[in-house]
Amino acid sequence: MADQKAYDPYESLHKFSLLWEKQINDLLFLWTNNKEFVKMANLRTDFQSRYVESFKKNQEAFVSLLNLPTKNDVTNVANLTLQAEEKMEALEEQIWDLQDAVKSQNKEIESVVEVSKEIIKLTKQLKTELIKTKKELADTKDVHAELQEMKFELMKLSNFQAEFETIKGLIKDEKVKEPVLSGAGTGAGN
Amino acid sequence: MAADSLLKEFIPSLDYEKEAKRWTQLLKAFSEPEPKVGHTPRNEVWRKNKSVLWHYPAKQKKYQIPLFFVYSLFNKPYILDIAPKTSVIEGLTNMGYEVYLLDWGSPGYEDKKIGLDTYIEKYLRTAVKRAIRHAGVEEITLIGYCLGGTIASIYTAIADEPIKNLIVATVPIDFQPFIGPDQWAEGLRNGDINIDRLIDTYGVIPPKLVEGMFRAIGAPIYFTNYTMLLSRAHDQRYVDKWRRMNKWTLDQVPFAGEAYRQLANDLFKENKLVKGELMIGNKQVDLKNITANLYVISGSRDNLILEDQSKPMVELTSSEDKTYISVEAGHVGLALSGLFAKIVDQWASTRSNPL
Numbered sequence: 001m002a003d004q005k006a007y008d009p010y011e012s013l014h015k016f017s018l019l020w021e022k023q024i025n026d027l028l029f030l031w032t033n034n035k036e037f038v039k040m041a042n043l044r045t046d047f048q049s050r051y052v053e054s055f056k057k058n059q060e061a062f063v064s065l066l067n068l069p070t071k072n073d074v075t076n077v078a079n080l081t082l083q084a085e086e087k088m089e090a091l092e093e094q095i096w097d098l099q100d101a102v103k104s105q106n107k108e109i110e111s112v113v114e115v116s117k118e119i120i121k122l123t124k125q126l127k128t129e130l131i132k133t134k135k136e137l138a139d140t141k142d143v144h145a146e147l148q149e150m151k152f153e154l155m156k157l158s159n160f161q162a163e164f165e166t167i168k169g170l171i172k173d174e175k176v177k178e179p180v181l182s183g184a185g186t187g188a189g190n
Numbered sequence: 191m192a193a194d195s196l197l198k199e200f201i202p203s204l205d206y207e208k209e210a211k212r213w214t215q216l217l218k219a220f221s222e223p224e225p226k227v228g229h230t231p232r233n234e235v236w237r238k239n240k241s242v243l244w245h246y247p248a249k250q251k252k253y254q255i256p257l258f259f260v261y262s263l264f265n266k267p268y269i270l271d272i273a274p275k276t277s278v279i280e281g282l283t284n285m286g287y288e289v290y291l292l293d294w295g296s297p298g299y300e301d302k303k304i305g306l307d308t309y310i311e312k313y314l315r316t317a318v319k320r321a322i323r324h325a326g327v328e329e330i331t332l333i334g335y336c337l338g339g340t341i342a343s344i345y346t347a348i349a350d351e352p353i354k355n356l357i358v359a360t361v362p363i364d365f366q367p368f369i370g371p372d373q374w375a376e377g378l379r380n381g382d383i384n385i386d387r388l389i390d391t392y393g394v395i396p397p398k399l400v401e402g403m404f405r406a407i408g409a410p411i412y413f414t415n416y417t418m419l420l421s422r423a424h425d426q427r428y429v430d431k432w433r434r435m436n437k438w439t440l441d442q443v444p445f446a447g448e449a450y451r452q453l454a455n456d457l458f459k460e461n462k463l464v465k466g467e468l469m470i471g472n473k474q475v476d477l478k479n480i481t482a483n484l485y486v487i488s489g490s491r492d493n494l495i496l497e498d499q500s501k502p503m504v505e506l507t508s509s510e511d512k513t514y515i516s517v518e519a520g521h522v523g524l525a526l527s528g529l530f531a532k533i534v535d536q537w538a539s540t541r542s543n544p545l
Contacts, residue, residue, distance in 0.1 A: 008205075010212075014421045017413065021414050025410060032371055034381065035377065038382050041383060075299055075302075085239065086312075153242050161328055169193070
């Protein structure tokens with residue numbers, strides 16, 4: 001009894017179903033895989049198209065009598081909506097392009113501002129250096145004036161030296177003539 | 191006494207608890223309201239006509255380059271966010287990716303003139319631009335699933351936008367191989383079947399016709415999903431998964447007529463994408479123009495898109511970094527199981543500028 005299987009015919013049913021399904025489909029494949037069937041199918045399609053066309057025409061005529069919108073009218077309205085949607089989309093994309101352009105311009109402006117800041121900084125630096133140089137130049141002028149003064153003084157000194165040399169020479173000359181005068185002097189000394 | 195034991199051996203025992211569970215859940219599966227899908231938190235970034243661009247923020251952002259999903263025009267994209275824990279989008283946001291999804295929406299009769307060029311030039315291109323702007327990034331990764339992969343590839347070939355990576359899964363690129371009856375394909379190519387008139391009449395291909403087309407190609411008779419449910423109805427997790435899958439399978443979207451015409455004539459009939467003859471607007475689509483890193487994923491059990499339809503993508507593009515893998519999965523299973531998130535992460539994690 002323990003070995004006895006539980007009642008479950010569904011698995012077998014499924015297996016048989018698979019087999020039957022495959023066999024039927026294979027049979028249908030064989031029946032339909034020929035030119036005659038293809039031509040018949042085409043004929044059937046044409047017939048179906050003709051039937052649907054005439055049905056549509058009648059329906060359109062009937063609906064127009066009742067003054068009701070047809071599917072074609074709805075299509076036209078829907079196409080108008082779609083056109084509006086596409087225009088909105090195009091506008092949106094143009095706004096994007098503008099936004100992008102503004103963004104890139106902003107970036108450019110930012111970079112120009114950055115460069116300008118650098119230039120201002122540099123100009124300030126140059127100005128400070130110029131003032132410093134001017135001050136130094138003024139100092140140099142003072143030094144130059146002092147040097148000129150010193151030069152003048154030196155020239156004066158050199159004149160004085162020349163005069164001094166002349167006086168020295170004169171004094172020497174005086175010293176050479178002195179023996180004539182020394183006799184009287186000696187007597188007086190005695 | 192002996193007869194009694196013989197009878198007991200003949201009649202199999204019944205697991206009453208399991209059977210009660212099976213039939214209760216089976217009853218619930220068809221009587222309860224439809225399961226909720228699309229649970230991952232998201233924000234609307236952009237909307238046009240019926241299309242919406244959704245943004246799924248990363249739980250904790252780990253990658254700079256966002257992922258942009260392009261789903262097929264045939265189905266609704268909530269298969270990528272079908273259930274908690276198995277959701278592809280949830281998985282990727284948990285892994286640290288910013289995810290964007292373009293939901294094409296359900297076209298109405300007024301959208302009958304929307305062709306592939308409109309979808310690509312006016313919807314996808316704008317959505318990609320919006321996503322790039324929204325994310326504040328320089329590049330993006332495109333992920334195309336099924337026909338969404340074809341659309342993503344066409345777009346990448348003519349894109350001015352910076353597409354860094356292109357991931358395509360179960361993608362039809364070469365339309366010469368066909369999984370359905372070969373005489374049907376030949377009939378469409380030599381003009382025995384002309385669907386132009388049908389498209390003109392309907393304007394927008396109704397969901398039932400789209401569903402019928404897929405059924406006819408794959409399995410016209412399909413009921414094993416119900417027997418499978420019956421055999422596993424005692425498993426609550428399976429029933430939940432089945433209900434979500436069933437909801438998605440039956441939730442087809444209409445297909446814009448002009449796009450369907452281009453798909454049938456330019457892609458299927460004349461295979462212009464592979465030949466480099468497809469025109470989108472005034473631009474010629476040459477897949478050689480694709481230089482983005484390329485990742486092509488195929489499902490070895492895919493019963494809709496053959497591996498031979500995806501493989502040529504690798505040869506046709508100029509990408510230096512290209513990878514092709516075949517995964518043990520079906521066309522939808524890749525997304526349904528959440529496996530796709532792991533496959534994408536394995537490749538994209540090194541190509542998405544980790545933060």
